[in-house]
Amino acid sequence: MTNKTLRMKLLAIRIGPGAVILPKDVKKINLEFAKHIEGGHRGARKFWRDILPRLKYRNPAIPMTVSRHDTAEGPSVMTVTFTTPTPAAGSSTDATPVELEARPPLKIDMRNRVESEILQELIKATGGTEVAPTEVELEEKRELEEEAEKSARDRERSLAVRRERKREEEMLKAARGVA
Amino acid sequence: MASANRCIAQLSRNLVAQPLRPTSQLPQIAFLSSQQLRCASVGKGAHSENAAKYKRKDQGSTQKKKKARSTFIQYDLRDAEQFNLCDAMQYIRAFEVGRLPTSSKYEMHVKLRSIKNGPAIRNRLRLPHPVKTDLRICVICPPDSAAAVQAKKAGAVLVGEDEVFDLIKEGKIEFERCICHIDSLQKLNKAALGRILGPRGLMPSTKMGTVVKDVETTVREMVGGSEYRERLGVIRMAIGQLGFSPEEMQKNIKAFMEQVKKDIAQMSDRISKDIHEVVLSSTNSPGFSLNGEFRGANSVPTKDMTAETF
Numbered sequence: 149m150t151n152k153t154l155r156m157k158l159l160a161i162r163i164g165p166g167a168v169i170l171p172k173d174v175k176k177i178n179l180e181f182a183k184h185i186e187g188g189h190r191g192a193r194k195f196w197r198d199i200l201p202r203l204k205y206r207n208p209a210i211p212m213t214v215s216r217h218d219t220a221e222g223p224s225v226m227t228v229t230f231t232t233p234t235p236a237a238g239s240s241t242d243a244t245p246v247e248l249e250a251r252p253p254l255k256i257d258m259r260n261r262v263e264s265e266i267l268q269e270l271i272k273a274t275g276g277t278e279v280a281p282t283e284v285e286l287e288e289k290r291e292l293e294e295e296a297e298k299s300a301r302d303r304e305r306s307l308a309v310r311r312e313r314k315r316e317e318e319m320l321k322a323a324r325g326v327a
Numbered sequence: 328m329a330s331a332n333r334c335i336a337q338l339s340r341n342l343v344a345q346p347l348r349p350t351s352q353l354p355q356i357a358f359l360s361s362q363q364l365r366c367a368s369v370g371k372g373a374h375s376e377n378a379a380k381y382k383r384k385d386q387g388s389t390q391k392k393k394k395a396r397s398t399f400i401q402y403d404l405r406d407a408e409q410f411n412l413c414d415a416m417q418y419i420r421a422f423e424v425g426r427l428p429t430s431s432k433y434e435m436h437v438k439l440r441s442i443k444n445g446p447a448i449r450n451r452l453r454l455p456h457p458v459k460t461d462l463r464i465c466v467i468c469p470p471d472s473a474a475a476v477q478a479k480k481a482g483a484v485l486v487g488e489d490e491v492f493d494l495i496k497e498g499k500i501e502f503e504r505c506i507c508h509i510d511s512l513q514k515l516n517k518a519a520l521g522r523i524l525g526p527r528g529l530m531p532s533t534k535m536g537t538v539v540k541d542v543e544t545t546v547r548e549m550v551g552g553s554e555y556r557e558r559l560g561v562i563r564m565a566i567g568q569l570g571f572s573p574e575e576m577q578k579n580i581k582a583f584m585e586q587v588k589k590d591i592a593q594m595s596d597r598i599s600k601d602i603h604e605v606v607l608s609s610t611n612s613p614g615f616s617l618n619g620e621f622r623g624a625n626s627v628p629t630k631d632m633t634a635e636t637f
Contacts, residue, residue: 151407154613161421179425196425205421209631214425 152295159288163281165267166202170210170276173251175231177212180223181258187220188260195263206279224259226266228274397442399560401603409618413573413626415607420569420632422612428570431610432458435566435580437587438604439557445598449556452586455578458553458565467491467531468508495523506545507531562587569609572633577621
């Protein structure tokens with residue numbers, strides 16, 4: 149198989165932290181944080197860059213937006229809005245009005261927090277189910293890791309060769325200079 | 328062995344001819360060609376240094392002569408992973424998450440099998456769902472003609488002759504495309520605007536297809552139309568906004584591919600071009616080689632991928 153980069157990128161989007169299927173009543177996710185990382189906006193940005201693509205891949209129907217502002221003091225929040233649950237035709241009589249009310253939007257504070265923490269809170273609050281990687285995907289991951297190991301070994305080996313060659317050249321040069 | 332025989336025959340002929348010629352035999356041997364000399368040496372059964380020398384020289388020259396490739400590299404697509412449109416779009420939308428839908432675009436790359444120095448495909452088309460709609464067009468034609476009215480109706484921003492020339496001379500160029508009616512071409516050339524419009528690529532010319540008789544259709548095609556051209560064997564074009572649904576993308580891609588095929592058919596018979604690979608990518612995503620199918624068995628339902636759910 150060719151195109152290792154593409155395979156790595158796609159695998160990274162399919163498996164890893166954030167491969168979570170969110171429940172159906174999640175309507176929209178919006179992240180709001182600053183353009184610069186000062187003031188504790190690092191985790192929020194990391195969450196957008198690293199985790200949000202996986203969430204989006206698993207939940208293509210949920211719109212996810214990012215709005216960024218210029219002030220470090222500004223908010224760093226994730227807002228999750230929910231759909232109004234439609235009452236089932238049969239149970240509409242005994243359903244209490246409290247249950248029919250729309251869930252208030254969930255706000256998760258992202259300031260000064262690591263992206264994994266933010267993800268944990270999101271999963272806990274919404275009740276999403278994590279997608280376990282399949283056998284094929286694990287196998288592919290293992291292959292890619294092996295290849296990465298091998299290239300690290302090869303890199304070292306060729307570096308040693310190059311270093312040796314350079315040393316010899318320098319010695320020759322020095323010898324010539326003396327003569 | 329045959330060549331050796333020939334060699335002997337020539338030698339004998341020389342011998343026969345000798346009495347008629349005043350020259351001695353020695354210089355004649357010196358005039359023998361290299362091939363004959365080699366033959367002679369083989370005939371003697373000795374491997375002379377001469378032969379080895381010629382051999383080495385030949386090898387050297389073949390290495391130097393390594394031909395420059397006249398076509399672009401074609402990779403074997405059997406090795407490539409290919410995607411159907413819906414899967415590719417699901418990945419692309421994941422890569423583009425959190426971006427402004429207006430700033431990122433879907434891109435289409437069509438790789439052709441063609442020669443490097445041949446003519447390139449260059450054309451424009453109007454997609455069923457235009458990518459950008461804010462193109463401003465200037466039409467140069469007599470202001471009170473029927474063409475002017477039609478052009479305005481079709482969406483041209485600026486229509487006229489002298490007043491347009493004056494505006495351009497003042498440096499007010501508030502348009503991105505310029506079309507000229509055939510009847511106004513002389514006036515345009517007299518106005519000497521080539522200095523101003525030329526460097527911006529706005530000067531109408533027959534070559535570019537911007538001097539036309541039927542202004543209305545050209546304008547209509549340009550509004551929401553986009554240009555494409557073949558560069559290094561690949562046609563690249565923006566094919567859609569990120570908010571497009573798979574169906575809209577399918578329509579756009581189909582229209583684009585049909586147009587490209589038409590362009591290829593229109594090229595002269597001697598040049599053979601055909602489509603090798605079609606790749607869909609976007610501003611921030613890797614490229615996905617398409618396999619031509621709309622959706623696979625496990626694809627996400629298309630209603631999940633619309634502008635509202637981006």
